[in-house]
Amino acid sequence: MIGASARRSLVAILAVAGMAAGLAVPAFLAAPAWAGTTGKLAGRVTDSKGQPLVGVSVAVPALRTGAATDADGKYSILNLPPGTYDVRVNLLGYGPVTTTGVTVSSDLTVRLDLTLKEEALQMGEVVVRATRPVVEVTRTNSIATVSAQEIAKLPVQSLDDVVNLQAGVVDGHFRGGRIGEVQYQVDGISVNNVYDNKSSLRLDRSLLEEVQVISGTFDAEYGQAQSGVVNAVLKRGADKFEWNAEAYAGGFVYPGAAASRALPGFTLRPATTQNYQLSLSGPAPVAHTNYLVNVRRYVFDDFTDARRLFRPTDKSDVENNVFRPTGDGARVALGSSREWSGVAKVSNRSLPNLEIGYQAIVNVIDARPRDWAFRFLPEARTKQHTYSIVHGLDFNKTIDKNSFATLAVRQNYFDYHDWAYANLLDPRYLAAGPLVKDDGYSQDAWIQGVSLNRFLQNTNTLLFKGSFVRQASSVSQIKVGAEFQLPRVTFGAPDSITTTGDQLNFKFNPGYRTYFPVLASAFAQDQLEFNDLTLRAGVRIDMVNARSFLPSDLANPANAISGAPESHPQATTVKYALSPRLGVSWPTGPKSAAHFAYGHFAQFPSLGEIFSNADYSVLATLQATPQSESAVGVLGNPDIRPERTVQYEGGYKQAVSENLGADLTVFYKDIRDLLGVEFVETYTGAEYARLTNIDFGSVLGFTLAFDLRPAGPFGMTLDYTWQKATGNSSDPRETATRASNGEDPRPREIPFNWDQRHTLNLTSSYGKSGSYLLSTIVRVVSGQPYTPAVDAGFGNGLEANSGRKPASLLEDLRAEKDLSLGRMPAHAFVRVFNLFDQRFFNGGVFATSGSPYYSRFETDAPLLADPTRYYAPRRIEVGIRLAGGGAKGGGS
Numbered sequence: 001m002i003g004a005s006a007r008r009s010l011v012a013i014l015a016v017a018g019m020a021a022g023l024a025v026p027a028f029l030a031a032p033a034w035a036g037t038t039g040k041l042a043g044r045v046t047d048s049k050g051q052p053l054v055g056v057s058v059a060v061p062a063l064r065t066g067a068a069t070d071a072d073g074k075y076s077i078l079n080l081p082p083g084t085y086d087v088r089v090n091l092l093g094y095g096p097v098t099t100t101g102v103t104v105s106s107d108l109t110v111r112l113d114l115t116l117k118e119e120a121l122q123m124g125e126v127v128v129r130a131t132r133p134v135v136e137v138t139r140t141n142s143i144a145t146v147s148a149q150e151i152a153k154l155p156v157q158s159l160d161d162v163v164n165l166q167a168g169v170v171d172g173h174f175r176g177g178r179i180g181e182v183q184y185q186v187d188g189i190s191v192n193n194v195y196d197n198k199s200s201l202r203l204d205r206s207l208l209e210e211v212q213v214i215s216g217t218f219d220a221e222y223g224q225a226q227s228g229v230v231n232a233v234l235k236r237g238a239d240k241f242e243w244n245a246e247a248y249a250g251g252f253v254y255p256g257a258a259a260s261r262a263l264p265g266f267t268l269r270p271a272t273t274q275n276y277q278l279s280l281s282g283p284a285p286v287a288h289t290n291y292l293v294n295v296r297r298y299v300f301d302d303f304t305d306a307r308r309l310f311r312p313t314d315k316s317d318v319e320n321n322v323f324r325p326t327g328d329g330a331r332v333a334l335g336s337s338r339e340w341s342g343v344a345k346v347s348n349r350s351l352p353n354l355e356i357g358y359q360a361i362v363n364v365i366d367a368r369p370r371d372w373a374f375r376f377l378p379e380a381r382t383k384q385h386t387y388s389i390v391h392g393l394d395f396n397k398t399i400d401k402n403s404f405a406t407l408a409v410r411q412n413y414f415d416y417h418d419w420a421y422a423n424l425l426d427p428r429y430l431a432a433g434p435l436v437k438d439d440g441y442s443q444d445a446w447i448q449g450v451s452l453n454r455f456l457q458n459t460n461t462l463l464f465k466g467s468f469v470r471q472a473s474s475v476s477q478i479k480v481g482a483e484f485q486l487p488r489v490t491f492g493a494p495d496s497i498t499t500t501g502d503q504l505n506f507k508f509n510p511g512y513r514t515y516f517p518v519l520a521s522a523f524a525q526d527q528l529e530f531n532d533l534t535l536r537a538g539v540r541i542d543m544v545n546a547r548s549f550l551p552s553d554l555a556n557p558a559n560a561i562s563g564a565p566e567s568h569p570q571a572t573t574v575k576y577a578l579s580p581r582l583g584v585s586w587p588t589g590p591k592s593a594a595h596f597a598y599g600h601f602a603q604f605p606s607l608g609e610i611f612s613n614a615d616y617s618v619l620a621t622l623q624a625t626p627q628s629e630s631a632v633g634v635l636g637n638p639d640i641r642p643e644r645t646v647q648y649e650g651g652y653k654q655a656v657s658e659n660l661g662a663d664l665t666v667f668y669k670d671i672r673d674l675l676g677v678e679f680v681e682t683y684t685g686a687e688y689a690r691l692t693n694i695d696f697g698s699v700l701g702f703t704l705a706f707d708l709r710p711a712g713p714f715g716m717t718l719d720y721t722w723q724k725a726t727g728n729s730s731d732p733r734e735t736a737t738r739a740s741n742g743e744d745p746r747p748r749e750i751p752f753n754w755d756q757r758h759t760l761n762l763t764s765s766y767g768k769s770g771s772y773l774l775s776t777i778v779r780v781v782s783g784q785p786y787t788p789a790v791d792a793g794f795g796n797g798l799e800a801n802s803g804r805k806p807a808s809l810l811e812d813l814r815a816e817k818d819l820s821l822g823r824m825p826a827h828a829f830v831r832v833f834n835l836f837d838q839r840f841f842n843g844g845v846f847a848t849s850g851s852p853y854y855s856r857f858e859t860d861a862p863l864l865a866d867p868t869r870y871y872a873p874r875r876i877e878v879g880i881r882l883a884g885g886g887a888k889g890g891g892s
Contacts, residue, residue, distance in 0.1 A: 037188035039104040042076040043112040082210040134661035137593035140583030142216040155814035159203040167703040167719035168215040176699030176725030177227030195608040217597035220523040220538025226645040237290030241282035241885040248879020252303040272301040292345040302335035306378040312432035321440040335370025353398040360391035372866040403470035412461040444862035452497040461487040482522040490514040532587040548638035558620040572639040577602030591655035602642040635690040659709040669699040675732040689736040697727025716764040725755040758782035789847035837874040
């Protein structure tokens with residue numbers, strides 16, 4: 001049930017949205033923001049003398065929609081799904097014109113201006129091939145839009161692969177922000193797990209119609225993010241039956257040429273990676289109904305082998321160095337994953353001007369973690385199981401030619417557990433006992449026992465989102481919307497196993513807890529288009545109610561101090577964040593434009609952070625000693641405020657030629673109220689650490705991008721990013737860690753751990769349509785920071801993150817050959833990842849040397865022998881893709 005305070009908060013938010021828009025939103029939309037998953041086609045139709053033509057029919061036949069031009073010859077067609085379409089223009093007395101290959105992108109306006117020629121006699125239709133402009137002059141911020149056709153050409157497999165290729169993105173960090181500051185959406189609906197603010201789904205490229213990556217400022221309709229937005233638009237059911245299938249297999253080929261960097265294992269492992277995918281789409285037996293079904297099986301074994309020399313139940317005499325291995329010596333993958341995933345989409349258009357859809361996206365993953373310490377005892381590892389499903393209904397209602405509304409209802413369900421055996425009383429726990437290692441056999445390797453770790457995490461969120469869009473005039477498009485989330489979040493240990501010597505102690509009291517926060521938001525936004533001048537202005541309000549309690553007196557949190565004022569449970573307060581945003585783009589010439597964007601962005605920290613260790617009763621025995629402080633760790637704080645970032649960016653775009661465009665963008669981020677640690681003193685003088693809004697940072701940088709569209713066989717994109725990302729800590733608990741190590745915990749500004757100053761991404765392709773294609777991705781990056789050491793111990797006075805890791809280069813390759821199996825189009829392909837077999841790509845280095853290959857201290861010998869420190873070696877995959885029905889040929 002929703003509390004009265006939550007209901008009042010929601011009503012206040014919705015009132016702000018209504019007042020800001022100045023519109024009466026239909027009642028069925030009032031409760032639930034629908035991010036941009038449709039685009040707009042607009043333009044002007046004139047005669048050969050440049051005079052506007054009135055009443056011209058502009059139609060998109062594939063979508064059964066269109067519009068007529070007004071007195072100024074202008075038209076606009078709203079609510080178009082992303083894709084490539086033919087546009088037919090017709091007026092009695094004039095020759096009809098069909099423009100093919102018009103590409104529509106989410107949340108963007110595509111301009112198509114046309115000229116009709118007067119004809120006395122009925123003549124044949126004129127067909128014109130549209131080309132996507134190399135520079136999008138109406139964009140007010142940095143958006144990378146990658147179509148299905150572009151994804152098909154590259155050596156990528158998943159959504160994450162596509163995202164990490166975009167300018168300003170470094171291993172999931174967008175423009176210097178922390179992990180978890182990005183909003184991941186599928187068809188405009190959030191798929192983030194509120195436990196950690198990360199995507200709860202893995203998406204294969206075969207599902208993607210379009211991917212939008214916003215790495216900087218973004219519109220008011222996007223929230224619960226500080227650094228960026230990723231919107232994946234899935235393919236839709238076709239009007240005629242189509243199918244496609246893909247299968248590939250491959251493995252790692254190593255070691256490298258340098259013997260000092262050779263990895264243990266086989267030279268060729270031909271089937272460590274396997275992928276099988278089948279998609280079906282077309283009209284369903286029910287009238288006006290289309291469907292899409294996709295099923296995928298993925299098998300992956302990591303490049304590092306384990307040898308099964310020991311079993312968990314082995315009993316060695318460690319004290320006397322007598323070892324009794326009973327394993328069969330077989331080689332097994334040290335890390336592995338087995339995945340089933342699927343998508344089902346159904347849409348119905350039986351009712352006038354209303355499309356109703358249902359979709360479900362499912363992931364089921366069973367994995368074993370990679371840990372070099374288990375190289376002789378692989379069966380002692382835990383098993384990780386993930387089940388996630390995002391499913392629900394969508395309603396898209398065309399109200400009239402100038403307005404439409406959307407409503408979505410989703411259940412986002414995520415379930416994860418990590419343990420060796422599901423049952424706490426499984427006899428195999430008692431038979432094996434705790435993990436044991438001994439340097440007399442091998443350094444840092446387990447030789448008997450089983451992992452006793454037990455953890456679960458479950459999130460079940462009911463989500464409502466809706467929006468109303470109206471083309472208020474020829475220059476103004478207004479959008480308002482709201483979102484409401486009801487998550488149930490559970491995490492922790494379901495029970496526990498502790499040890500007393502070699503004895504196991506089983507505790508049935510659950511270490512997990514369940515929380516029921518409430519999140520809501522609303523936005524209003526106006527997009528003004530005056531010819532080529534575009535202005536986007538909006539405001540957003542976010543609300544969260546943690547619905548939890550904290551001690552009223554933090555100096556006596558557990559009422560354990562005699563004579564001190566008594567503390568009582570006090571409810572957390574509802575938190576709000578108001579975020580205004582503005583973006584403008586204006587032409588500076590026939591083929592150039594400038595843009596500027598500014599905005600405030602607020603995000604509530606992940607629930608897993610703020611609720612972790614948030615039971616203040618653990619402080620009951622706290623005394624004024626350092627030992628007490630370290631025993632309780634950093635306490636959570638569900639009464640946290642939202643983290644805030646103010647972003648600025650400005651840029652210039654220039655079409656150098658019809659096929660070559662250049663884009664320069666400068667950006668700055670001022671980051672405040674990040675999650676960090678404060679120290680609270682009790683009445684007895686003891687201190688404990690708890691999370692609060694105290695950390696800060698800033699990011700300054702620029703990106704320079706070139707896009708060379710294929711005018712013949714060759715095409716290329718190139719982007720370079722320079723950025724400086726600094727702050728007082730890279731992790732919320734870093735301050736507490738420094739204090740416990742006896743280091744100075746006071747704030748200082750240093751480079752973040754992911755501060756990668758130079759990043760260059762190059763993609764290129766060479767081929768002949770219908771015959772062959774060769775493409776490559778090259779990434780060149782400078783080294784990220786590390787803290788140098790001149791002696792063993794904690795830093796030894798050297799400044800944190802004052803060293804730099806070596807620069808590195810990575811190249812992936814893809815080659816495809818089109819085939820014909822009878823009338824069935826087929827495409828055979830080869831992919832090579834890490835073509836040059838690089839062993840290092842911004843991984844770990846030794847603090848004493850700055851190198852991943854050697855250390856100055858013998859104590860690092862076990863780590864030197866660990867091959868999992870290195871980047872995955874060269875991997876080669878060979879596959880084939882088939883298509884049938886109405887499918888068109890294309891890259892796999």
